[in-house]
Amino acid sequence: MYLVADISVEICASKSCKLCTQYCPEANTILYSEEMGKERGFKYGSAYVAVDRCKGCAQCVWVCDNMAKNNAIKMIMIDQLPKAALTDNITYGEKSTTAVLMSPVVG
Amino acid sequence: MSLDYVKFSNGFEKFMPKEYRDMVEHGPFGKKVTVSQMGSFKEVLEEHPMCAGCAMTLFIRLAMIAFPNPEDTITVGTAGCGRLAISQAAIPFVYGNYGDQNGVASGLSRGLRLRFGDKPKDVVVMAGDGGTADIGFQQVLHSWFRKERFTTIMLDNEVYGNTGGQESGMTNRGAVLKMAPLGKKFEKMDMLQMAKVAGCAYVATVVPNNPRRVESVIKKAVLIAREVGSTYIQAYTSCNIEYAIPTDKVMEDAKTVENDRYQFTEYVSEEAKQYLAERYGYKEFLPKPAAAIPNKA
Ligand SMILES: Cc1ncc(C[n+]2csc(CCOP(=O)(O)OP(=O)(O)O)c2C)c(N)n1
Ligand code: SF4
Numbered sequence: 564m565y566l567v568a569d570i571s572v573e574i575c576a577s578k579s580c581k582l583c584t585q586y587c588p589e590a591n592t593i594l595y596s597e598e599m600g601k602e603r604g605f606k607y608g609s610a611y612v613a614v615d616r617c618k619g620c621a622q623c624v625w626v627c628d629n630m631a632k633n634n635a636i637k638m639i640m641i642d643q644l645p646k647a648a649l650t651d652n653i654t655y656g657e658k659s660t661t662a663v664l665m666s667p668v669v670g
Numbered sequence: 671m672s673l674d675y676v677k678f679s680n681g682f683e684k685f686m687p688k689e690y691r692d693m694v695e696h697g698p699f700g701k702k703v704t705v706s707q708m709g710s711f712k713e714v715l716e717e718h719p720m721c722a723g724c725a726m727t728l729f730i731r732l733a734m735i736a737f738p739n740p741e742d743t744i745t746v747g748t749a750g751c752g753r754l755a756i757s758q759a760a761i762p763f764v765y766g767n768y769g770d771q772n773g774v775a776s777g778l779s780r781g782l783r784l785r786f787g788d789k790p791k792d793v794v795v796m797a798g799d800g801g802t803a804d805i806g807f808q809q810v811l812h813s814w815f816r817k818e819r820f821t822t823i824m825l826d827n828e829v830y831g832n833t834g835g836q837e838s839g840m841t842n843r844g845a846v847l848k849m850a851p852l853g854k855k856f857e858k859m860d861m862l863q864m865a866k867v868a869g870c871a872y873v874a875t876v877v878p879n880n881p882r883r884v885e886s887v888i889k890k891a892v893l894i895a896r897e898v899g900s901t902y903i904q905a906y907t908s909c910n911i912e913y914a915i916p917t918d919k920v921m922e923d924a925k926t927v928e929n930d931r932y933q934f935t936e937y938v939s940e941e942a943k944q945y946l947a948e949r950y951g952y953k954e955f956l957p958k959p960a961a962a963i964p965n966k967a
């Protein structure tokens with residue numbers, strides 16, 4: 564089993580700085596969704612991870628903890644993720660993306 | 671090389687993979703995308719086999735977002751880690767023998783000018799420090815002396831990463847590596863000074879822990895190379911494998927190295943400043959109004 568990054572929508576959407584989207588080494592792996600935050604009553608959206616592309620480096624955790632100072636990202640075993648996004652279920656829009664979350668992701 | 675190659679052939683749309691459809695419909699082609707929009711559009715870079723957490727990967731990702739016209743760009747690379755990602759992008763990539771990248775790029779950029787005249791077609795070389803400062807050194811320097819109009823980017827991880835840790839000319843003195851167990855005996859080469867002596871119109875150092883700066887440096891280098899002359903960017907892109915940097919500390923390392931010995935530097939020739947100001951509206955390079963002479967009372 565292996566670790567992937569998981570972003571807490573509640574914690575991220577309170578800040579929604581998008582820094583992790585700029586620092587993940589992998590392309591189109593941390594994405595941004597307006598809807599994800601707004602549908603839970605936040606003013607802004609949230610970042611989220613397409614876990615099929617995540618290589619588990621935890622750079623985003625360092626960026627969120629130390630640069631954004633928001634501690635919204637944790638590394639979780641892929642089979643322990645409650646729900647997660649996969650590239651196939653992501654739709655790009657004009658300024659944001661939307662994702663249908665899967666559960667379970669593997670197994 | 672035009673917007674024509676990023677559209678569907680009639681009748682094929684529904685057979686194309688999702689990534690391809692996303693690229694055509696929500697990619698950066700024909701639009702201006704910026705680093706601040708990352709996470710909201712489909713990038714040209716796809717999945718690739720470079721190591722988890724590699725700073726070089728992040729730099730390549732940012733560079734591709736910064737290309738002013740990705741649909742009119744060709745990248746040139748050589749043996750080394752970077753090509754594993756650069757080749758996995760929706761931008762044509764030329765891969766030659768180890769070290770011949772600046773010779774290939776010279777011919778390519780001249781050929782494109784003959785074929786397309788004034789319509790800008792950008793050539794960007796991205797190669798490792800070994801590829802640029804050791805094996806390709808002669809061709810790199812000569813392309814600069816000839817003022818070939820393309821951009822050279824050194825992905826400086828200060829080691830031969832792809833082959834398991836030999837020292838390169840860009841390794842720091844004293845560094846002990848798996849295949850340099852006694853420590854390097856010579857200083858790191860000063861390629862920046864050589865680029866200036868050889869007449870490059872733009873020379874910059876950058877570290878990927880500042881994405882907006884990477885974006886700005888790449889844009890300027892590519893634009894200047896269209897008309898003024900050779901441009902050179904030297905990017906610190908650590909190898910977390912050969913230097914045993916834990917992947918979650920790669921950005922911390924980048925910050926420390928930037929502060930210690932890889933500060934941002936930028937040289938822009940006078941001709942390049944004038945060109946950027948007049949052609950592309952770079953306000954910081956507009957000629958300064960003559961200072962008012964204070965009235966003597
Ligand atoms: C002519 C030739 N000699 C040797 C090699 C083997 N080789 C492949 S990559 C590489 C080193 C690459 O080091 P560098 O250019 O610094 O790039 P990095 O992998 O560190 O990014 C070598 C020696 C080769 N491909 N061709
Ligand atoms: S760095 Fe943290 S707070 Fe900022 S967008 Fe990413 S998860 Fe959200």
Ligand code: SF4
Pocket residue numbers: 567568586587588589592593612616617618619620621622623624723
């Ligand atoms: S763990 Fe690494 S690869 Fe995965 S989302 Fe975070 S930065 Fe990206």
Ligand code: SF4
Pocket residue numbers: 720721724725726727751827831832908909910911912
């Ligand atoms: S060997 Fe080093 S430079 Fe090459 S991909 Fe891995 S971490 Fe990056």
